[in-house]
Every structure is written in structure tokens, then in C-alpha cells.
Amino acid sequence: MVLNRTHLFQVLLLLGILILHGIKVECRLPTFFPGLTPLSRAKVVSITDFGGVGDGKTLNTAAFKKAIAFLSGFSKKGGGQLDIPAGRWLTGSFNLTNHFTLYLDNKAIILGSQNLKDWPLIPPLPSYGRGRDAPGPRYSSLINGYNLTDVVITGENGTINGQGAIWWQKFHQKVLKNTRGYLVELQHSNEIEISNLTFINSPSWNLHPVYSSNIIISYVTILAPLDSPNTDGIDPDSCSHVHIEDCYIVSGDDIIAIKSGWDQYGISYGKPSQHIFIRRLVGISPTSAVIALGSEMSGGIQDVRAEDIHAINSETGIRIKTSPGRGGFVRDIFVNRMTMVNMKWAFTMTGSYGSHPDNKFNPNALPVVERISYSNIVARNVSVAGDLEGIAKAPFKNICIRNVTINLGTWAKSKTLPWNCTYIQGLSNAVSPQPCTLLKKIPAKGPVSCPSPRNFTPHKK
Secondary structure (H helix, E strand, O other): OOOOHHHHHHHHHHHHHHHHOOOOOOOOOOOOOOOOOOOOOOEEEEHHHHOOOOEEEEEOHHHHHHHHHHHHOOOOOOOEEEEEOOEEEEEOOEEOOOOEEEEEOOOEEEEEOOOHHHOOEEOOOOOOOOOOOOOOOEEOOOEEEEOOEEEEEEEOOEEEEOOOHHHHHHHHHOOOOOEOOOOEEEEOOEEEEEEEEEEEOOOOOOEEEEOOEEEEEEEEEEEOOOOOOOOOOEOOEOOEEEEEEEEEEEOOOOOEEEEOEOHHHHHHHOOOEEEEEEEEEEEEOOOOEEEEEOOOEOOOEEEEEEEEEEEEEEEEEEEEEOOOOOOOEEEEEEEEEEEEEEEEEEEEEEOOOOOOOOOOOOOOOOOEEEEEEEEEEEEEEEEEEEEEEOEOOEOEEEEEEEEEEEEEOOOOOOOOOOEEEEOEEEEEEEEEOOOOOOEEEOOOOOOOOOOOOOOOOOOOO
């Protein structure tokens, strides 16, 4: 991975912040998974071969479409690679193809068009029943893929810039009639790698794999203004075997948000997000969570493992969001070795996160939240240790918190309880400050541990 001066400065600044807060910093070599990323493609072309002009003004949508259509002819002949050289490449939405690599030079910038007509409308996702912002169709993402196998989006730390300010302005003014698009959305696809790139200023969510499997997202930087609406970093949605590692994300919303459909539409579609591994993540989100599960979780979320996570200047470290009407489940969630600095809450669980797609949801469709384990966590300068709110008719069960030290900072109000718990059941051991009585304390008689996951395979053929 090649860093330009700006990105190198960001990395050095981040390392300095982590070291000042006493956070252990390790240098590691990249990990690659044989068989997922081909060493080379049979055919390599440049966007300039198809009339592309990198002046930041010329619209290159046609050039991208022509180049990818040409390379699709090599999908069964060793695959194709589209190189994006140094320059500013303005484009509208385009679709990828099978056995394909999109490769950006370190000085290449793909710019999303600011003309909304260059982002065509597409049907809503079946597990949502409507657009997330508004009923009806939604805008395409900048980079799209459907029913693909073996897709790589990578480079030498080039940049994909959604130029989202115009979208955020229209969203705040409530003049958009359709849901905003994302930077990347890949549907019904298998064997995906997104790596060694910077994504900035998405209109809404940044990376959205949905109904897909065998996904690796690594060495990615995602940046959005802290007040930008719904600019989630990475949102695996009804996906299996997802591996997210070595990412740095600053967002106006959740850093990682695991989803699986919305109310009755997600229940009917019935595709869970599962076997998801997150490690060595640094996240900053003053208004949202570093790791969020839900709130759209009606197809179910299970077997999520996160380790070596650093949350800085964020609202919440780990948050579970759901409500009556969601149905589905959140279970077998394991978080180990996490540090938090300058947080409002360390842990939150919300059983009344009430937004619904329409009035057809079933209020008796109650979610199941169980087997949640948080271990080996240190948090500094926190306002509230935990706000854990279950559901009266469906309490959140089998919560285990072990070896957790939370330092309540100067902004913690003296009359505020460090823990607020309703409709939950669980256990705790070696937790400070002492948790609520609903998290029964286990006497420390010898080694005590929370349940741990079985062996994890990051991707499965």
C-alpha cells in the first residue's frame, strides 16, 4: 500500500493519539487469503483506453461502462482489470462484472457526479420493502454489482469521493423524494475484496455488501464530516463470512453497522448476517456507535466476533438496537480486547429503537437478544458505563461482561448512575464500576471467563 503525504500524516497523528492514551500499538504485515485475490488478470486496460479524461470536469460514466463491458468478455478467460491512473475521474453510477479488479493509482480520485440524474433509480431492497430514507425506489450507488463472483476493488490507496455535500444538503432540506445511494453496493455476490483505498464523502452509507458472502475488507480508510447524515462506514447486510480488518473510519454515523432487513420485510426475506469477524479497527463517531448491531436486524444477526478495537471520541463503543416489530435475533456476539477513550457510553442496548418502514409491521414480532459477551475492555473518560434497555416481554438474556474497567470522566454527572439496566439478565466478573444488580456478580473463585466463540473461518468457498 502506498501512502501519499496527507494519508501518512493522518496515520502518524492517529498513532500519536493512541500512544498518548496508553493504547498498545502494533505494526503488522498485511494478511492475504490465498485463492480469493488473483495475483493478476488475463487482460488489463486503462480507463484512458476508452476515452476517459481525468480532469475532474469531463463525465466518464460512458468510459467506465465501455471498459467494464469490454472486460466482461474475459470473465471466463482469466478475468479483467481496469486501471485508473492519476487524475480526477468524474462519473455517475456504473456496474462491475465477474472476475474483475478495479485498481486505483495512489493519485487517482474517482469523483461521484453531483448531478442526481447520473445516479439512476433502482427498486428498493426486498428485505427493506422501501428506501431507507423515503418510500419507493432509491438512487443507485456509485459503484454497483449484482450476482457477481470474484470482485476486487483495490489499489495504491487511491480515493473514491462521493462528493456527498449536495446530497446531505438536500436531505436536511427534506427535498429528496428518494433514498440516497452509497459509494459501493454489491448484491448477491461471492468472493469480494475491498482493500487499500480511501473512501470519502459518501452521500449515505459507504460500503454496503448485501445478500453476499466471503467478503474481505482490509486496509481501508473511510472519512466523512462528523455532522454528515447516515454516513455509516461499513454495513454488512444479510451477509455471511465477512472479514473486516485494519480499517480507520471517521463517520457521521455508525462505524460498523451489521444489518439484516427491516421489520416484516426482513422477517419474510429471512437472510441473517452471520460469521462476521472484525479486528484491528479504529473508529471515531461522536454521534453514534463504533460497532452497532441493528437496528434493521429482522433477518437475524449471529456469530459476530470483534477484537482489538479502538473507539475514540465516540458516543458508544458497542450498541445493540432493536424494537418490538423487528422480530429476528441478535445472538452469539463476542467482543474481546477493546479500548475506548472519551465516550458518552461504553455499552448500550436499546429495545425501543422504533422507526418502522410502514404501519404493516407486527408489534408482537419480538426480537430475541441473547448470548452477548464483552471481555477484556478498558474505557477512559466515559460519561455512563452502560445503558442496557431490553424489552419487557422479551428480556435480553445471557449477557456476560468480564474484566472490564471503565473510568468515569470529568463530564460524568455526579447524580447519574454509572449503569442503567432494565429487562436484561446476565452475569459479570471483575467489572468496575460495579454493574447493575441484573448483571449478577460471579465470585472470583479461580479463572472466570465469558463464553467464547468456536474457531472462525474468515471466508468459505
